[in-house]
Amino acid sequence: MSVGGTVPWPCAPHTVVKHDIYQRYLERWFPILLQGPRRYSSVTYAEGFSGPGIYSGGEDGSPVIAIRALVTKVPPATGVVRFAFLDNDERCVNMLWDSLRSAFPERPRTETAMPVVVREGTCANDLERVLDEMKAWGKPIFANLDSWGNAPVPFRLLQRLAANVSSEVMVTLSPQHFVRFVSKKGAAADDVFGGDPRWRTVTNLAPEAKSRHILACYRQGLRTAGFPYLLDFELVPKHGQPLYLIFGTGHPFGVEKMKESLWEVDRTQGVGFRDPRDEQAETLFVVDEPQLTPLTRQLHQKLRDGGPARVEELRQFTLLETVYRPQHVLRALKPLVDQGAIEVEGGGALRIASVVSSPPPSSR
Numbered sequence: 001m002s003v004g005g006t007v008p009w010p011c012a013p014h015t016v017v018k019h020d021i022y023q024r025y026l027e028r029w030f031p032i033l034l035q036g037p038r039r040y041s042s043v044t045y046a047e048g049f050s051g052p053g054i055y056s057g058g059e060d061g062s063p064v065i066a067i068r069a070l071v072t073k074v075p076p077a078t079g080v081v082r083f084a085f086l087d088n089d090e091r092c093v094n095m096l097w098d099s100l101r102s103a104f105p106e107r108p109r110t111e112t113a114m115p116v117v118v119r120e121g122t123c124a125n126d127l128e129r130v131l132d133e134m135k136a137w138g139k140p141i142f143a144n145l146d147s148w149g150n151a152p153v154p155f156r157l158l159q160r161l162a163a164n165v166s167s168e169v170m171v172t173l174s175p176q177h178f179v180r181f182v183s184k185k186g187a188a189a190d191d192v193f194g195g196d197p198r199w200r201t202v203t204n205l206a207p208e209a210k211s212r213h214i215l216a217c218y219r220q221g222l223r224t225a226g227f228p229y230l231l232d233f234e235l236v237p238k239h240g241q242p243l244y245l246i247f248g249t250g251h252p253f254g255v256e257k258m259k260e261s262l263w264e265v266d267r268t269q270g271v272g273f274r275d276p277r278d279e280q281a282e283t284l285f286v287v288d289e290p291q292l293t294p295l296t297r298q299l300h301q302k303l304r305d306g307g308p309a310r311v312e313e314l315r316q317f318t319l320l321e322t323v324y325r326p327q328h329v330l331r332a333l334k335p336l337v338d339q340g341a342i343e344v345e346g347g348g349a350l351r352i353a354s355v356v357s358s359p360p361p362s363s364r
């Protein structure tokens with residue numbers, strides 16, 4: 001956070017992790033879209049809250065990370081890549097130009113191959129227009145919407161992005177912001193949730209349920225905007241406020257790639273991950289081994305609620321409905337098999353082709 005309004009500001013530990021995720025994801029996104037089997041002749045990376053491109057310790061900001069991901073992973077003369085950076089603080093806008101010049105003293109691509117727009121303005125009033133001017137629509141857009149957590153992003157913009165070809169959004173959300181200011185926020189705040197005022201019932205909930213409610217409402221808003229596949233996760237620093245990132249995409253492949261990026265992140269920062277929907281709020285990892293107990297719990301619940309299922313179905317559920325990867329499923333089911341809490345149909349070892357079920361407690 002901009003400390004005392006200074007620009008630039010220190011890079012918090014969860015920002016380092018967030019940047020690691022952006023970098024790993026974009027290092028996949030640019031090559032897939034520009035060089036993959038269904039390649040596009042041009043794509044756009046846009047930020048509605050770009051910041052100054054540098055932190056007070058000299059660390060790169062997200063705009064520099066994004067351009068570097070392109071330059072290191074995609075050879076020149078591979079399509080046109082537009083970069084749109086918007087910030088409402090004049091100091092950030094001026095400093096971003098300097099940061100870009102110092103990170104890339106030689107322009108890594110020509111102006112035609114890589115147009116860059118840095119503009120002072122608000123995400124709400126100006127991002128859509130900048131994307132119009134750059135003729136970005138009709139080609140894939142990755143929109144990084146990294147506000148201070150209040151997500152002042154017009155619902156109409158989210159809808160337009162969702163309807164645009166192969167486009168994705170990454171939103172930073174601070175549920176605490178909405179919990180704290182619910183009584184002060186007027187009708188405009190409902191637009192953050194797709195116009196649905198149900199987020200306001202947060203005032204009636206127990207403290208531990210509040211953040212989850214805000215996230216659930218935000219997810220619903222993104223779904224209504226038209227993003228069928230969502231992935232949200234909570235970055236939990238040792239000290240300070242957690243940070244929530246919500247990713248929306250039109251394709252399960254996007255979720256898969258985002259998860260690969262998430263699970264590869266450098267663990268040495270001491271920042272943990274949580275599945276915001278895990279009722280017991282267990283951290284997934286702070287050291288090297290992933291903590292699979294929350295997934296074990298979720299799979300057990302699913303089998304109890306939904307009856308027998310193929311492991312392959314559980315892998316699909318895990319990809320699309322949890323922060324875990326399909327590769328985690330067999331390991332997460334094993335303790336349930338060992339305890340007799342679930343059964344493998346026909347006996348034998350647990351495999352991807354197995355069907356598993358949770359017998360009613362009386363039959364165990």
Ligand SMILES: C[S@@+](CC[C@H](N)C(=O)[O-])C[C@H]1O[C@@H](n2cnc3c(N)ncnc32)[C@H](O)[C@@H]1O
Nearest residue numbers: 049050051061062087088089122123146147148
């Ligand atoms: C979290 S910082 C962005 C950090 C940057 N994405 C990075 O990772 O290096 C949020 C930025 O949003 C800007 N900002 C705040 N409200 C805004 C608004 N309504 N529209 C555009 N920018 C805004 C702030 O000036 C600040 O630079």
